[in-house]
Amino acid sequence: MSDADQHDFDLVILGGGSGGYACALRASQLGMSVALIERGKLGGTCLHNGCIPTKALLHAAEVADEARESSKFGVRTTFDGIDMAQVNKYKDAVVGRLYKGLQGLVSQRGVTFVAGSGRMTGPKTVEVDGVTYTGRNLVLATGSYARSLPGLEIGGLVMTSDQALTLDWVPNSAIVLGGGVIGVEFASVWRSFGTEVTIVEALPRLVPSEDESASKALERAFRKRGINFRTGIRFASVSQDQHGVTVTLEDGSTLAADLLLVAVGRGPNTADMGYEEQGLAMDRGFVLADERLHTNIPGVYAVGDIVPGLQLAHRGFAQGIFVAEDIAGIAPPALDEAGIPRVTYCEPEVASVGYTEAQANELFGADEVQSVEYNLAGNGKSQILGTAGFIKLVRRKDGPVVGIHLVGSRMGEQIGEAQLIFAWEAYPEDVAALIHAHPTQNEAMGEAHLALAGKPLHAHG
Ligand SMILES: Cc1cc2nc3c(=O)[nH]c(=O)nc-3n(C[C@H](O)[C@H](O)[C@H](O)COP(=O)(O)OP(=O)(O)OC[C@H]3O[C@@H](n4cnc5c(N)ncnc54)[C@H](O)[C@@H]3O)c2cc1C
Numbered sequence: 285m286s287d288a289d290q291h292d293f294d295l296v297i298l299g300g301g302s303g304g305y306a307c308a309l310r311a312s313q314l315g316m317s318v319a320l321i322e323r324g325k326l327g328g329t330c331l332h333n334g335c336i337p338t339k340a341l342l343h344a345a346e347v348a349d350e351a352r353e354s355s356k357f358g359v360r361t362t363f364d365g366i367d368m369a370q371v372n373k374y375k376d377a378v379v380g381r382l383y384k385g386l387q388g389l390v391s392q393r394g395v396t397f398v399a400g401s402g403r404m405t406g407p408k409t410v411e412v413d414g415v416t417y418t419g420r421n422l423v424l425a426t427g428s429y430a431r432s433l434p435g436l437e438i439g440g441l442v443m444t445s446d447q448a449l450t451l452d453w454v455p456n457s458a459i460v461l462g463g464g465v466i467g468v469e470f471a472s473v474w475r476s477f478g479t480e481v482t483i484v485e486a487l488p489r490l491v492p493s494e495d496e497s498a499s500k501a502l503e504r505a506f507r508k509r510g511i512n513f514r515t516g517i518r519f520a521s522v523s524q525d526q527h528g529v530t531v532t533l534e535d536g537s538t539l540a541a542d543l544l545l546v547a548v549g550r551g552p553n554t555a556d557m558g559y560e561e562q563g564l565a566m567d568r569g570f571v572l573a574d575e576r577l578h579t580n581i582p583g584v585y586a587v588g589d590i591v592p593g594l595q596l597a598h599r600g601f602a603q604g605i606f607v608a609e610d611i612a613g614i615a616p617p618a619l620d621e622a623g624i625p626r627v628t629y630c631e632p633e634v635a636s637v638g639y640t641e642a643q644a645n646e647l648f649g650a651d652e653v654q655s656v657e658y659n660l661a662g663n664g665k666s667q668i669l670g671t672a673g674f675i676k677l678v679r680r681k682d683g684p685v686v687g688i689h690l691v692g693s694r695m696g697e698q699i700g701e702a703q704l705i706f707a708w709e710a711y712p713e714d715v716a717a718l719i720h721a722h723p724t725q726n727e728a729m730g731e732a733h734l735a736l737a738g739k740p741l742h743a744h745g
Pocket residue numbers: 298299300301302303304321322323324325326327328329330331333334335336338400401402403425426427428445466553557587588589590595596597598599600629
């Protein structure tokens with residue numbers, strides 16, 4: 285029987301993004317027959333409209349900054365501007381190579397890839413173009429879409445990240461609605477490309493889910509970079525003509541720019557897929573799943589952005605792998621949402637794992653919490669790079685480190701060790717005893733723990 289004729293599988297997965305394809309790869313590794321149904325491109329948002337293309341733009345932005353500022357390092361260059369066609373070619377080539385690699389992987393592992401839009405027609409069945417695929421288990425992984433606000437219509441010069449990623453011109457000016465991860469990343473890219481950027485954020489600070497000190501540091505750095513922002517104020521309306529957009533805020537003030545990027549979060553992609561009809565428990569469009577990612581329907585799992593929580597690709601990967609192993613009877617331990625590393629890749633980067641100081645105070649009581657900030661001014665490699673920032677550690681008094689917060693160029697790369705420290709419930713004294721290579725930015729991680737263990741080395745003040 286050819287793949288095309290086979291309709292019964294151990295596992296049917298609806299959605300081939302981070303969550304869905306990770307589940308498919310792991311399940312096939314564990315010997316299951318798998319059908320992976322995808323209506324767009326294998327790889328989903330992360331590969332085609334999210335993580336990878338934005339990080340390629342951010343890298344181009346970093347190159348632009350370096351070219352512009354190279355004389356500081358004694359290197360003579362002239363910065364002649366941004367060739368958006370070439371930037372996009374580079375970005376698309378990166379995505380293209382990864383896409384090809386992923387397609388190869390899925391076919392090598394014997395996963396049956398079904399191209400088309402699927403609809404859940406029963407507790408074990410999905411229909412695609414009139415053909416029913418049946419699985420002993422079903423995994424829902426249909427991802428998310430860029431949300432807008434009521435009355436804020438997307439079109440023309442009012443766009444979401446989807447359109448912003450395909451722009452073939454550099455705006456002279458841009459308004460970014462939303463100071464969360466996606467908003468600040470685009471603001472950062474455009475500023476490096478020479479755009480006048482203003483971010484509008486309804487909450488009192490940029491990256492509002494991060495520790496307050498990280499928000500303050502980012503705001504300071506953005507101010508220095510000439511990125512404007514208005515926090516604690518809501519959007520009221522927008523109008524556009526062929527010259528640009530005019531945004532009115534709730535206090536009646538207006539902002540004009542070439543375009544408006546709407547980056548107010550992502551909603552679950554779950555409408556019209558048969559979920560409600562099958563009796564799936566949902567909340568405001570999200571699929572409810574327990575800590576083992578079981579939905580209320582036996583044999584039906586949900587992973588990735590449709591499950592309430594952090595909308596991150598590596599959470600989707602981890603959940604996909606978890607579900608495959610759970611179905612295979614390996615009984616993996618439940619994933620700890622607080623232990624998922626979070627990186628915002630703007631310049632400077634903001635990264636964290638575990639709890640903010642405010643969350644720790646609430647969880648354990650303020651008397652039970654201790655924190656320290658290690659300033660990157662004392663870190664040789666950060667000085668070489670010319671970046672400012674810090675590592676903030678939050679610990680339980682006489683207990684383990686429960687939160688790590690990083691700000692600074694390239695500091696996102698340090699989140700790996702931070703994650704181990706949090707997940708392994710390390711004490712500052714444990715980490716202080718480990719030797720960190722000199723001169724690296726990683727050394728700052730060791731120094732911060734030395735400071736928290738009461739024996740600071742290169743710490744001032
Ligand atoms: C601009 C941007 C930047 C981002 N940057 C990062 C980052 O740096 N790091 C990070 O960790 N995360 C990042 N994310 C988030 C990350 O992309 C998502 O968390 C991740 O893609 C979620 O994976 P998923 O599998 O749940 O959904 P998706 O990747 O959205 O995949 C779902 C797939 O299901 C398919 N599908 C939906 N409905 C059907 C149907 N009925 N039939 C068939 N197929 C269907 C879709 O076509 C899609 O391919 C970013 C997101 C955006 C938008």
